[in-house]
Amino acid sequence: MPSTAEHDGVVFCGADPLTVAGGQSNAADRQPVLVDPNSYGKPAATADQPFHLPGPHNHGQASLFEDDEPTPLERSQESQLARGATATLTPTRYIEGGNRQAVAAAVKAVLDLDATQAILTLPLDYQWFRSPGDLDYLITTLADVAHIKAIGLGAGGNPLATKGTVTALRCLISSLDRIALIRTDLAGLDAYAHGALFAAIGMQTGMRHIKPPGGGGPSTPNNRNVTTMVLHPQLMDYFKADVLQVRYGKLLGLLCHCSVCDGRSLLRFGHNYSDQEEADRHNIATWLPWAEDLQGATAGDDRIEVWRQLCYDAVQAHQDANEQLRNPDAFKAPRWLKTWAGLPD
Structure with missing residues (x-):
C-alpha cells in the first residue's frame, strides 16, 4: 500500500x-x-x-x-x-x-x-x-x-x-x-x-480478489477486451466507465480533482487500453490520500476512527448523489462500505 x-x-x-x-x-x-x-x-x-x-x-x-x-x-x-x-x-x-x-x-x-x-x-x-x-x-x-x-x-x-x-x-x-x-x-x-x-x-x-480454480477471468462488457473501472472519489467504490456515463448522463460533469484528473470529468473514460491505464492511475491517486491519512493517524482507535469517518461520509455521499441526479435508485451504498462506516451489516 x-x-x-x-x-x-x-x-x-x-x-x-x-x-x-x-x-x-x-x-x-x-x-x-x-x-x-x-x-x-x-x-x-x-x-x-x-x-x-x-x-x-x-x-x-x-x-x-x-x-x-x-x-x-x-x-x-x-x-x-x-x-x-x-x-x-x-x-x-x-x-x-x-x-x-x-x-x-x-x-x-x-x-x-x-x-x-x-x-x-x-x-x-x-x-x-x-x-x-x-x-x-x-x-x-x-x-x-x-x-x-x-x-x-x-x-x-x-x-x-x-x-x-x-x-x-x-x-x-x-x-x-x-x-x-x-x-x-x-x-x-x-x-x-x-x-x-x-x-x-x-x-x-x-x-483485487482471487478467482477460484477454473473460475475464469473477469467479464467484459459487450465482448470487448477491456473493462475500465473507475474509483468514484465521493462514493468510495469502483464503477465501470459506461455505468457512470449512463447514471450521470449529461446532467453533471462528475469532475475529479485528483493529481491525474486535475479537474477533468470522470465520464471521459471508455473501455479501451489507454483509458484503462489512465483510470488505473486516477484510482491510485484517489485512494492514496486516504492511505496517507491513515498512516498519519496513531495506530489503534485514532486510525480506526479516521477510516470509519471516511467511510461514513462516503455512505452519506450516496444519498447526496441520488438527490443531485433526482434518482433515488441511482446509487446504493454497498454492504462492505456500510460495515466499514460502523453501520449494521
Whole structure:
C-alpha cells in the first residue's frame, strides 16, 4: 500500500510476474518489492500439495531440508529473490473453504523458512469467513506463526458481498500479529486501519480478489477486451466507465480533482487500453490520500476512527448523489462500505 516514501512498495502479479519483476526491479528505487507467484488458478491446495511447485517433486513438503539440494519450495523462494524481491511469498494454492488440512500443511512447511524473509501466502475462499469454527481455527493455527501471513480473499464475485464477511475478516486481522492483506481493493485500507502490516491494492479488477480454480477471468462488457473501472472519489467504490456515463448522463460533469484528473470529468473514460491505464492511475491517486491519512493517524482507535469517518461520509455521499441526479435508485451504498462506516451489516 504505497503512500509516503518510507511506506511505498509494489507487488508484481499477473501472468508472468517473475519476468516482469526481473525487468523492472531496478526501477523500484529501493522500495520493497514482492512477487505474487500467481498459483491460485491451479488445482486447489490439499494436505499433500499445499503449494504449486515446479518439477516432479511437487509434494512431500514435510521434508524440506533433508537434502543439501534445494527443495522445490526453496527454489521458488530463491527465484523471487533473484529477481529483486525484498521478501518471498509462498506459492500457496487456492485453499477451499474449511480445508483445514491444507492450511496445516502450508503452515508446517513454512516454519522451516526464514521468518525474516519468507511470507506465508494464504489464498482463502470466502467460505472460511462464513463459519465461526473455521475462523477460530485460522486464528488459533496462525497465532504462533512468526512469519508474516499474507491473506488473499477468493470468490467467484466480490468476496465482501456476503453478509458477515467484512466483520469476520476484521476479526482475523485484528486477532493476529504480522498479518497483511493482498490481492484486494479498498478492504486493504480497512485491514490497515485495524492492524495489518501492509496491504496490496490491485490496479485492476482481476488483481483485487482471487478467482477460484477454473473460475475464469473477469467479464467484459459487450465482448470487448477491456473493462475500465473507475474509483468514484465521493462514493468510495469502483464503477465501470459506461455505468457512470449512463447514471450521470449529461446532467453533471462528475469532475475529479485528483493529481491525474486535475479537474477533468470522470465520464471521459471508455473501455479501451489507454483509458484503462489512465483510470488505473486516477484510482491510485484517489485512494492514496486516504492511505496517507491513515498512516498519519496513531495506530489503534485514532486510525480506526479516521477510516470509519471516511467511510461514513462516503455512505452519506450516496444519498447526496441520488438527490443531485433526482434518482433515488441511482446509487446504493454497498454492504462492505456500510460495515466499514460502523453501520449494521
